[in-house]
């Protein structure tokens with residue numbers, strides 16, 4: 001079937017994600033540091049907001065076993081398709097996809113049944129600003145899922161369940177989410193910041 005040029009597709013084989021796999025900064029990257037990866041330490045991770053699977057793929061490429069949760073049926077289907085195609089490439093891609101387990105449902109319901117050292121929460125922020133390249137994709141994701149108004153409830157559940165930490169990925173300049181405790185520390189990027197909540 002011919003694909004529309006502007007159609008949203010999850011692609012781990014070529015493009016930005018594949019480039020990052022080859023030339024990214026390994027465990028020195030902000031996401032990896034925020035999630036608690038160090039030399040000799042590879043935590044189990046739940047990505048409670050899987051989306052296009054970019055963050056999960058990066059973590060899995062660093063050796064992490066990631067459980068991914070996505071509530072939108074459409075996003076789930078796009079992601080499952082992208083994972084299938086990547087696995088069919090064999091080699092390193094198949095190994096990385098083999099560390100990623102995708103679940104469909106609302107993380108607020110599924111998290112209490114699961115167990116992980118670290119949980120990543122990256123909800124769709126209403127005013128999220130991103131680079132031109134990612135912008136089209138994020139706009140397309142927003143068209144499918146809208147904005148995630150229940151982020152505070154998801155954070156509360158995640159904070160109950162995580163054994164070591166919860167990491168909230170949020171626009172660098174946005175206010176913290178009201179209604180949850182202050183984070184333990186922050187890792188700042190140019191457009192994104194990671195608010196790290198240590199637990200336990």
Ligand SMILES: C[S@@+](CC[C@H](N)C(=O)[O-])C[C@H]1O[C@@H](n2cnc3c(N)ncnc32)[C@H](O)[C@@H]1O
Nearest residue numbers: 049050051052053054055070071106107122145
């Ligand atoms: C900003 S995107 C995540 C992008 C992702 N971090 C990536 O690297 O591609 C947010 C996604 O989380 C999903 N989501 C938001 N709240 C959720 C929840 N409570 N349970 C499951 N999925 C959720 C949305 O449907 C959307 O696909």
